[in-house]
Amino acid sequence: MRMLLIHSDYLEYEVKDKALKSPEPISEEQKKGRLEEVLAVFMSVEKADETNPEEVVEKAVAEIKDVASQVKADRIFVYPFAHLSSELAKPDVALKVLQRIEERLREEGFEVKRAPFGYYKAFRLSCKGHPLAELSRTIVPSGEAVS
Numbered sequence: 546m547r548m549l550l551i552h553s554d555y556l557e558y559e560v561k562d563k564a565l566k567s568p569e570p571i572s573e574e575q576k577k578g579r580l581e582e583v584l585a586v587f588m589s590v591e592k593a594d595e596t597n598p599e600e601v602v603e604k605a606v607a608e609i610k611d612v613a614s615q616v617k618a619d620r621i622f623v624y625p626f627a628h629l630s631s632e633l634a635k636p637d638v639a640l641k642v643l644q645r646i647e648e649r650l651r652e653e654g655f656e657v658k659r660a661p662f663g664y665y666k667a668f669r670l671s672c673k674g675h676p677l678a679e680l681s682r683t684i685v686p687s688g689e690a691v692s
């Protein structure tokens with residue numbers, strides 16, 4: 546799992562076209578989304594994560610919680626982003642991992658939005674630019690090497 550974490554004044558997206566043959570079914574209201582004062586987390590779920598998705602979910606949640614507490618963000622935007630890795634997990638595994646991360650972050654008390662999975666999306670982001678505003682993290686299940 547590769548994550549790019551951007552502490553932002555806002556992140557907004559608009560769904561454009563399908564990027565997968567069968568993208569995640571979404572409601573009309575999910576076609577656009579915006580959060581203000583948010584930690585945006587762009588995530589590529591990787592092939593290696595398929596060996597232990599639940600462990601990767603827990604490690605990702607721990608990392609996100611750590612960064613959120615450092616930048617004092619209580620809103621998280623989970624953003625599926627297939628451009629941080631060249632060894633992507635299959636879409637069905639990736640979607641489940643991202644849905645579970647969303648669920649677990651809510652359980653931890655964050656306000657959470659997740660951008661729809663399997664689409665081309667336009668987005669606008671306003672990075673705050675402070676020293677911790679742009680971070681990346683790599684997560685691998687135990688026993689896997691970081692490539």
Ligand SMILES: C[C@@H](O)[C@H](N)C(=O)N[C@H]1[C@@H](O)[C@H](n2cnc3c(N)ncnc32)O[C@@H]1CO
Nearest residue numbers: 564589590625626627633634639663665666
């Ligand atoms: C395209 C660009 O504008 C948009 N932002 C996009 O990336 N769309 C991705 C993700 O939503 C999702 N997706 C598929 N596989 C994965 C994966 N392994 N990890 C994360 N997302 C995935 O499926 C889309 C096509 O790869």
